[in-house]
Amino acid sequence: MTQLITTDLVELDQNLGNAPETVIRHLASKVAATGRASEVEGLFADAFAREQKTATGIPGGIAIPHCRSAAVTVPTLAMARLNPKVDFGAKDGPADLVFFIAAPDGADQEHLKLLSKLARSLIKKDFTAALRNASSQAEIVELVDGALADKPAAHAAAAPVDAVPVGASVGAASAAGASAVGAPAGASGSAARGPKRLVAVTACPTGIAHTYMAADSLVAAAKEVGVDLQVETQGSSGAKALDPAVIAAADAVIFAVDVDVRGKERFAGKPVINAPVKRGIDEPDKMVQEALAAADNPNARRVPHFGAEEQAEHEAEEKGEHIGQKLKKALLTGVSYMIPFVAGGGLLIALGFLMGGYLITKYADTIVVQNSLFNLPTEFPENAWGPLGAYLGAVLFKIGALSLGFLVPALAGYIAYAIADRPGIAPGFVAGAVAGFMGAGFLGGIVGGLLAGYIAHVVGRLQVARWLRGLMPVVIIPLLASLVASGLMFVILGGPIVAITNGLNSWLSGLTGAGAIALGVILGLMMCFDLGGPVNKVAYSFAVAGLGAATIDNQAPWQIMAAVMASGMVPPLAMALASTVLNKKLFSLAEQENGKAAWLLGASFISEGAIPFAAADPLRVIPASMLGGAVTGAISMAAGVGSKAPHGGIFVFFAIDNFLMFVVSIIVGVVVTALSVIALKRWAVKKTVDTVEPVPVTV
Numbered sequence: 001m002t003q004l005i006t007t008d009l010v011e012l013d014q015n016l017g018n019a020p021e022t023v024i025r026h027l028a029s030k031v032a033a034t035g036r037a038s039e040v041e042g043l044f045a046d047a048f049a050r051e052q053k054t055a056t057g058i059p060g061g062i063a064i065p066h067c068r069s070a071a072v073t074v075p076t077l078a079m080a081r082l083n084p085k086v087d088f089g090a091k092d093g094p095a096d097l098v099f100f101i102a103a104p105d106g107a108d109q110e111h112l113k114l115l116s117k118l119a120r121s122l123i124k125k126d127f128t129a130a131l132r133n134a135s136s137q138a139e140i141v142e143l144v145d146g147a148l149a150d151k152p153a154a155h156a157a158a159a160p161v162d163a164v165p166v167g168a169s170v171g172a173a174s175a176a177g178a179s180a181v182g183a184p185a186g187a188s189g190s191a192a193r194g195p196k197r198l199v200a201v202t203a204c205p206t207g208i209a210h211t212y213m214a215a216d217s218l219v220a221a222a223k224e225v226g227v228d229l230q231v232e233t234q235g236s237s238g239a240k241a242l243d244p245a246v247i248a249a250a251d252a253v254i255f256a257v258d259v260d261v262r263g264k265e266r267f268a269g270k271p272v273i274n275a276p277v278k279r280g281i282d283e284p285d286k287m288v289q290e291a292l293a294a295a296d297n298p299n300a301r302r303v304p305h306f307g308a309e310e311q312a313e314h315e316a317e318e319k320g321e322h323i324g325q326k327l328k329k330a331l332l333t334g335v336s337y338m339i340p341f342v343a344g345g346g347l348l349i350a351l352g353f354l355m356g357g358y359l360i361t362k363y364a365d366t367i368v369v370q371n372s373l374f375n376l377p378t379e380f381p382e383n384a385w386g387p388l389g390a391y392l393g394a395v396l397f398k399i400g401a402l403s404l405g406f407l408v409p410a411l412a413g414y415i416a417y418a419i420a421d422r423p424g425i426a427p428g429f430v431a432g433a434v435a436g437f438m439g440a441g442f443l444g445g446i447v448g449g450l451l452a453g454y455i456a457h458v459v460g461r462l463q464v465a466r467w468l469r470g471l472m473p474v475v476i477i478p479l480l481a482s483l484v485a486s487g488l489m490f491v492i493l494g495g496p497i498v499a500i501t502n503g504l505n506s507w508l509s510g511l512t513g514a515g516a517i518a519l520g521v522i523l524g525l526m527m528c529f530d531l532g533g534p535v536n537k538v539a540y541s542f543a544v545a546g547l548g549a550a551t552i553d554n555q556a557p558w559q560i561m562a563a564v565m566a567s568g569m570v571p572p573l574a575m576a577l578a579s580t581v582l583n584k585k586l587f588s589l590a591e592q593e594n595g596k597a598a599w600l601l602g603a604s605f606i607s608e609g610a611i612p613f614a615a616a617d618p619l620r621v622i623p624a625s626m627l628g629g630a631v632t633g634a635i636s637m638a639a640g641v642g643s644k645a646p647h648g649g650i651f652v653f654f655a656i657d658n659f660l661m662f663v664v665s666i667i668v669g670v671v672v673t674a675l676s677v678i679a680l681k682r683w684a685v686k687k688t689v690d691t692v693e694p695v696p697v698t699v
Helices: 020-033 040-053 109-121 125-133 137-148 152-162 175-181 210-224 244-249 277-282 284-295 311-318 323-356 360-370 386-404 407-420 422-438 441-460 472-509 514-529 534-549 556-582 589-603 607-616 618-638 649-655 659-683
Strands: 010-014 066-069 076-086 095-104 197-203 228-233 252-257 272-275
Touching (some): 010 020, 020 076, 020 095, 040 066, 040 095, 040 589, 076 125, 095 125, 109 137, 125 137, 197 244, 197 277, 197 284, 210 228, 210 277, 210 284, 252 284, 272 284, 323 360, 323 386, 323 407, 323 441, 323 534, 360 386, 407 422, 407 441, 407 472, 514 534, 514 556, 514 618, 534 556, 556 589, 556 649, 589 607, 589 649, 607 618, 618 659
Parallel strands (some): 010 076, 066 095, 197 228, 197 252, 252 272
Antiparallel strands (some): 076 095
């Protein structure tokens, strides 16, 4: 197996800057310099994105930035002993020991187990003391290799945890713990059973470091107070589910997670403490005490019997999360799940038009039913690619149209899912289907999804008899929520929403001249305002949701889609042009590297390619981007450019009507934005390029 760390990957007592960003970038460059990563920027971007989700500093002056990245070719550890220390977000202060864990997207299980084992070793004081006292890179490598090989001298203190394979359930190796496995379900809460028993699940987005460190910290904290705690680690190297008997015998459960708990319904009815995975490392003793208190509290929050409410949402509600924020989350969830149906369906329809001609809509149903590859049609559009092209075009068009038919049900179903979890999906899909049947469009889908979700949520919180709980998620909630939400759509809400939808479609279809141009300007401004954020998503969702209503006679939805896609391509392409061609000196070296990647990202309609530039200089980049996006949207709408595909940028040229003007509109917007950002950087408040990195605030 390839060695995970070498002396070339170790830095001792070096000044790597005063921010996590500079340290991570330096270590990423070392990984790339040793041939273990294909590029620095891709690895840095993935690692820093992970860092921004959850700070990787842990108690004891340690930080473990980590990621899985397509740029990594060999699983790797890079280590730095910093002087001065850098704040990675730990509660007890900055870190002087930094381990950078870089794993490939498809890392094998054995490597992932070793990476996880190292992360667990870093919470052991004797190991970290040895790292601080090491006098050479070779000594560091020897210590790390020893930790990975489980040398007993360095790890005796944690034998109960490390005796269990990574990814398996872990717990205190005591007689009490052993008996818990065989304890009957009815033994929970029995006074004769002895000390309290806890179970826990730990999971982080990457599943390499924090998952296992939190598990070990919780087990150690529980052992100190004489409590049996068994942990299920849901990490990258696999997970072994806790024995159902162990769960049944537990008095409370701890979820130290940053992602959804897989199989949460197994813990239904148990008092629960829920917190980010990092708290399991920082405050394991407090979490154990909170779990013990919850076990004795009849009013403690419990794991829902059907998994309908996410604990993180409950915590947010208790902290006064605004109703608008909850609504935004639900809508964006629905849109994110809806987009794959639309993206695939839209591209297939576009290919159907390409092969079968623009009149294939009139022939598709007949051709797919009455013909086959061995019985090609004789009646088909004149501009089709012959009989074979007409048949294949009809098949592609029909598959795409059926996919698009899920647009409204999927939107409604997953809006309801965001509110009420899995019990909300069925009522949401039904309400969405009703909206589609009535012609209420995506507005009806949104209303139906919200209704179904909130009704399912309310029904799910009803206190019912124990014997009825098992029927709640599969019978009671879907039945009542579907009946109420869809009934309201049929009886009361559907008619007014249909009228609004028809009015909106008529208005869009009738837009010409100044009205169409104004709409293009508005869409362009929205697409470039936050580069993939909520405002951008609203504009994109508006365009995507309208595709289902587009026809040869009503091309306004295609034109809106084209304006949105063209405008969204402007910011990354403009930043690429400005930073790699027009004036490199105004941009840092990191921005110049990002600019190279932004060419492809922009061409693919990935607005997020401009985020590194906007993060470094938002007051110049965002206004300049909005100006160019508005120009592009206006030109696209004025020229009547249409796009039958909801994504893909220039690579779906075959699905774009008037492709020449599509390209022209993008070029004009890109030039406007690039020149604007250069002008702003030159003359709007002097600012040196070298001050891009954040300056820490001293208190």
